[in-house]
Amino acid sequence: MTGALTRLREAFDAAGVTGRLHAVDIDSGAEISAGGDRTVVTASVHKLCLLVALHQQAAEGRLDLTERIDVPAAGRAPGPTGLAAMLDPVRISLRDAAYLMMAVSDNAAAEVLLTRVGLDAVNATTARLGLAHTHAVHGFRELLDTVKEDAGPEGAQALTDPYVIARLRALDPARTNRSTPRDMTRLLGAVWRDEACAPEHGAAIRRLLGLQVWPHRMASGFPFDDVHVAGKTGSLPTLRNEVGVVEYPDGGRYAVAVFTRAAGTAATLPAADAVIGTAARVAVEALRAA
């Protein structure tokens, strides 16, 4: 384990990031932690909490996942993917909106679902699961609004300025949606063991995590056709996260949460994305060897 912790530190350092990781063998409970109890900013990783809350409400019969909702073209939360990027009015079921929220981190779909589920319900869900350090203080639109406000008149351009980065409320865990790596692996473990929801809802959540399209973070650490990686990313200026579950053909399954903060302010930093995969691989291999 000590060797793995050293390798993690070296990998994060080589990629120019500060990294926090927690990984756990879902069945044996063996774990590895590198700053796994530090409070971290969740960003879009919090969409996983929203998804679980949505399914809990569906299981209680409080909403119907096949209900279709109208999403007008105007007034959507901003984002570069999914409904947030589409130009025309859309009618979509709640569960397909959830698909967009998880597969491409669609902010507009997430905001539509959050309006339906409620922020309090999301926090009640994480609290009930014992995630004592996980808390959402605002929705995704409001989160992006704080970034816009703090960036000032220069807009996205200002987000590569260290002075602006140091002032973003969205990067301060005390003032935005937060968790710990350990809380997130605990959540994933609960989903994979069907403790978070009834089995059919657990299966739906696991399916959506497996449909995420991004190949550049956790998945990049497991270049094996027979290994399944399911996860949810989160990103903000200098911040790159992913939490997910890695399943090996021998039945081994591991929940991994990696939260990074890059020193560089560039929006495009492939090494900072890839180290999430590298770190996850180091952790999973250490757990498999344990």
Place this chain on the structure above:
Amino acid sequence: MDLIRHLECFAAVAEESHFGRAAERLGMAQPPLSQRVQRLERELGVRLFERTSRQVTITKAGTLLLAEARELLARSEALMATARRIRDGESGLLRAALPPDIAGETVTAILAEFQERHPGVELELGELTTSQQLAQFASHDLDAGLLHHPCDVSGLELGPVLRREVGVLLARDAPEAALDTVPLAALTPYDLILFHRAAAPALHDDVLTTCARDGYTPAAVRHGQGASFIRGLILSANAVALSPRDAHPEHTADRDPDLVWRPLTGAPLSWRLSAAWPRGRSDTAVRAFAEAATRALRETSDVSSEPPPHPLRLRPASEYWL
């Protein structure tokens, strides 16, 4: 029981998940560290860690207490720092640092202005790299500093970010010395002398990325910081160094007869610096240091605060959009 000292031990073991490493970080031996944690567990009536022969794992109870412990530690540190400085009116000690490449003239100006405005405060000024400053902010051993960007600024507040234009330092008889501005690609025949990566890893990597993008991938990167070391390599080992303009005044008596500084074509590189201090821990002394450092840089170095005209093309995987 000294609760604060015991909580420090608890937090260190929690963060390192290892008694040996935590002891090393705290600068103490392992047995007294284990005893302190056990004593804290008895005092609180709560088991904080599960210990097996191979690893230490924080318990659920430990996890629940850790955030509060950290808060208490931060508060205690802030209280001690403030008390230290307000003890006799404004007297006290300010622990501050500058990176190694700051010009002597700038250092003098910072010290002079600070002493003039705060004669009662003792300024303990050290030379520390960006990485060392970040580590000492985290361990509460430093009150204020001057950082090279980019670096991880979580938990810090910054003063204005200033840019020092970076050019190339080469032998006066090198063919490229005849150019008014030197394109990076023209440096291909030379090895590059650069500060150690550990000093400021992100800046180091940024510099090499920019060099490569503009056609200069040096056959070897030689790491060094000292002026005479750099001079020796340039003159006898076919190397060039990247260095800010203000470090090499051309029209003064102490200019180097054998070396010459030239701007890079298109000014692709700059060192960005700003004063920094831990968020929420600024007082008049910290602010005075930040202002003195910023003003001294403005007056003694060629700095500008305009951001470069660099368009930002966000890609869909960024997940955010303004």
